[in-house]
Amino acid sequence: MIAEIATGVTFDLPVAGRLPWIEESGTPTWDQPRFRWYTGGSAFVQGPKLQEQYGTFVAELRQGGFAPAAPGWSADRIAAHVAHNTELLAEVTAALVGMPGAAADLRYDNTVTFDPAVLNRYADLGIETLADRIASAATHLRAAADGLDRSSPRIQLRLVEDADVLIDGPEHLAGVLNALWARQLPLRIRQLRARRDSRQP
Template sequence: MSPAVAESWNIIVGWLGRHAPLELALIRPPAAEDDIRDVAQRVGTALPNDLVAWWRRADGQAGKGALLPPFYSPYSIRRALDSRDVWMTAWNGVMEQASADQFAAYVAQENRAPAGSPCKGAWLPRWLPIAGDGGGNDLFVDLRPGPAHGCVRQFLRDDGASDTACWSSVAAMLAEVADALTQDSPVSGSRIWVDDDGAMSWDSDRSRWSGGGSAPVNVARLRQQYAAFVAEVRSAGFGPPTAGSWSAEWIAAHVARNTELLIAATEAVLADDPVGREQRRAAAWAARDWTLHRELMASAERAAANIRYDNADAMDPNTLDRYAAGGLATLADQVEQLGVHLCDLVEPLNRGRPSAHVRIIDAGITILDERQGWLGVLNALWARQLPLRTRQLRALR
């Protein structure tokens, strides 16, 4: 049985106040009772007690937040009803074009089906949005009758409603979010992340190692994150790790070895001249030389298959022991020099779209083993990996 809404919400609000004040500032005051009654009237059925209890604590968020994983911000009641109206008119308006009578009969039939039943072809009157991602995707509560009444599901603008529930209830959703915030536990594969400026988001295990895409690397930020990590290593005063955690020596050893692996892959990418190939590919496209364009694309595919980054050695206990034997002072100097070298290599890559075969192992699990944009790996290095290791060091002091 899930904890009461009030208990979970108090935990969430308390955690936000300590760690993510920007997210806390978006939370609106409690909803008006008249608005809650209006929702029940519009939907045509009683609302779940946990949803009402939540709205009595907060009427959603003002602006775009990320309180609910992986990227959802709770709606106010007014926004919930507005979103429902959009789905009822825009989505259903497209679906009913073939035959209005048949579509109306389909909607009536599915609206009587038990809550949680799959329905891809319509937005049903007894579905109520409770959160959105700002890009046309919503979380909604399924208010149809049955044991699953009040379950929380996703509605994606391109695919429609999810076939299965994300949570059995609003109370279960808030309880899992409260646990995720306070215990750093995953929710459907997403873990909480708060930037140094207090902005909150949710990461997958994969995105913590590779951001994907070909956005240029912020080399200045990469240098800053290496400098911050090295300064933390040199500050010393670390205590022993908790069970299952790494020591300060292992954390520094990991960053040293991983940077060596990143340098080796980056040098291989540079030797392949991805920038020059990208320029030739663009010229071939402009000249409508499709044969040359296809050859250059195939060349990029072959190069990516041969250029590999595998972090396994940087996670291996024997490797970490060997590197850690030199002590923290030596590791700090090593990471500083390696970081400078890697940053110097990265700048030329920003003019191209290099890729490599990337294999990532974390906690003994392979979370990525495929071709990836190499700039995405380097962007994740400054945005997640180095800050994460710096925070791990701070937690040991």
């Protein structure tokens, strides 16, 4: 079972129908879709952690050498998703920090970050260009996220994964950003490394 869990963590594969996860502390646990997208509620966003995870992701992209995904997204699709999601979050976060009184009109919906047409358009830019865009957007996102605090108002969130709606209503954007560094980016980094490890000689 330990070997199965190790394989599941490395290649993002389910074990007994559930995805294993290793917390930052090293504690093994089980992944849940909601935790991938929302955690911590109104807790302060840990900017250094966010920056660190983005730095690691971009470095993995620039290293290259990826095989086609089998199954799942290819490396360029993973990069496309992260690029579009980061740009969207940077825009919404900056708007919230700059105009907190307009929070009722702000909305973050991750549905579009899974749209095949959008992913194709981003993927066509190529890995190097996507790495540059992610690095730039991450810088803007980190700067905006530093302006969030517990008094920041809730905005409308719609978070989905596959066919499941995880959240649809007013929540703190900080919960999305904390899940980003704690779960989303580590997951995407793990997926990129699995794509590299699966190359044929």
